[in-house]
Amino acid sequence: MLICLYFSIHRYELHVIMDEIYMLSVYDDTTFTSVLSLDCLPDPERTHFMWGFSKDFGMSGIRVGVLYTRNHEIRKAVNQLAVFHSCPGPVQHVLSQFLRDRDWLDNVFFPTNKKRLKEAQNILVDGLADVGIPVLRSSGGLYVWADFRKFLKSQTFEAELELWQKLLDKKLLISPGKAFYCCEPGWFRLVFSNSADTIYLCIQRLEQMLHSYAAEPVTNNTTSTADALCNPEKDSSGKPSSTRGKDVSQLKNILVY
Numbered sequence: 001m002l003i004c005l006y007f008s009i010h011r012y013e014l015h016v017i018m019d020e021i022y023m024l025s026v027y028d029d030t031t032f033t034s035v036l037s038l039d040c041l042p043d044p045e046r047t048h049f050m051w052g053f054s055k056d057f058g059m060s061g062i063r064v065g066v067l068y069t070r071n072h073e074i075r076k077a078v079n080q081l082a083v084f085h086s087c088p089g090p091v092q093h094v095l096s097q098f099l100r101d102r103d104w105l106d107n108v109f110f111p112t113n114k115k116r117l118k119e120a121q122n123i124l125v126d127g128l129a130d131v132g133i134p135v136l137r138s139s140g141g142l143y144v145w146a147d148f149r150k151f152l153k154s155q156t157f158e159a160e161l162e163l164w165q166k167l168l169d170k171k172l173l174i175s176p177g178k179a180f181y182c183c184e185p186g187w188f189r190l191v192f193s194n195s196a197d198t199i200y201l202c203i204q205r206l207e208q209m210l211h212s213y214a215a216e217p218v219t220n221n222t223t224s225t226a227d228a229l230c231n232p233e234k235d236s237s238g239k240p241s242s243t244r245g246k247d248v249s250q251l252k253n254i255l256v257y
């Protein structure tokens with residue numbers, strides 16, 4: 001991490017934002033090192049830290065996060081924006097109660113959460129292996145990357161989106177790599193922070209869906225939505241679009257869950 005900080009800050013004078021949103025959801029024997037624990041930062045004024053309650057506390061709906069920076073100018077600018085996005089007092093009160101109970105957090109909540117996440121990941125990875133889907137395991141966080149390339153009708157992002165749509169039709173909501181700027185079609189992000197029963201049900205549906213999808217003939221008629229999303233510089237008629245920004249935000253709205 002220090003090498004990365006030295007390189008980006010000294011070589012290019014960049015600001016570095018460390019997004020440590022999964023910092024308390026690290027399991028196996030991996031030790032997580034936060035940027036805040038480093039004694040000598042190359043440039044504290046250009047190093048910023050972010051965290052939120054969404055992942056580590058399973059509270060994505062509460063919409064509360066933290067930005068820590070020693071940079072006065074950035075604090076000033078963010079404070080001005082925060083006037084319109086302040087965290088309600090009652091919400092702050094409840095969250096501060098959570099954080100104050102260190103004993104419960106350290107001895108009950110985090111160990112239980114990590115154990116459940118690891119078990120859930122194992123169930124998903126084993127289930128996917130039975131269906132013939134290789135997975136990149138992770139030692140933290142709430143999701144894994146799975147390789148669906150062999151199920152694509154062609155090795156293109158259009159085919160990736162078509163598969164995503166077919167999965168959605170069967171009520172399986174996973175995220176295609178394209179939504180995260182993955183450079184190779186066929187990768188999907190699967191969130192496993194759910195009950196064992198739900199994960200088993202998903203694997204069962206996935207197996208059935210992939211089986212029938214494999215039997216379908218290859219067609220060239222990918223949907224116009226797929227075309228528009230996969231070729232953001234063209235509209236659905238194939239002409240160059242004058243609203244590139246709109247297309248890209250449409251991609252985010254539709255694909256990232």
Ligand SMILES: Cc1ncc(COP(=O)(O)O)c(C=O)c1O
Pocket residue numbers: 019021052053054060063065
């Ligand atoms: C790495 C990372 N950072 C930040 C976020 C944003 O979290 P939220 O907006 O739910 O607080 C996400 C959500 O998926 C994430 O994966």
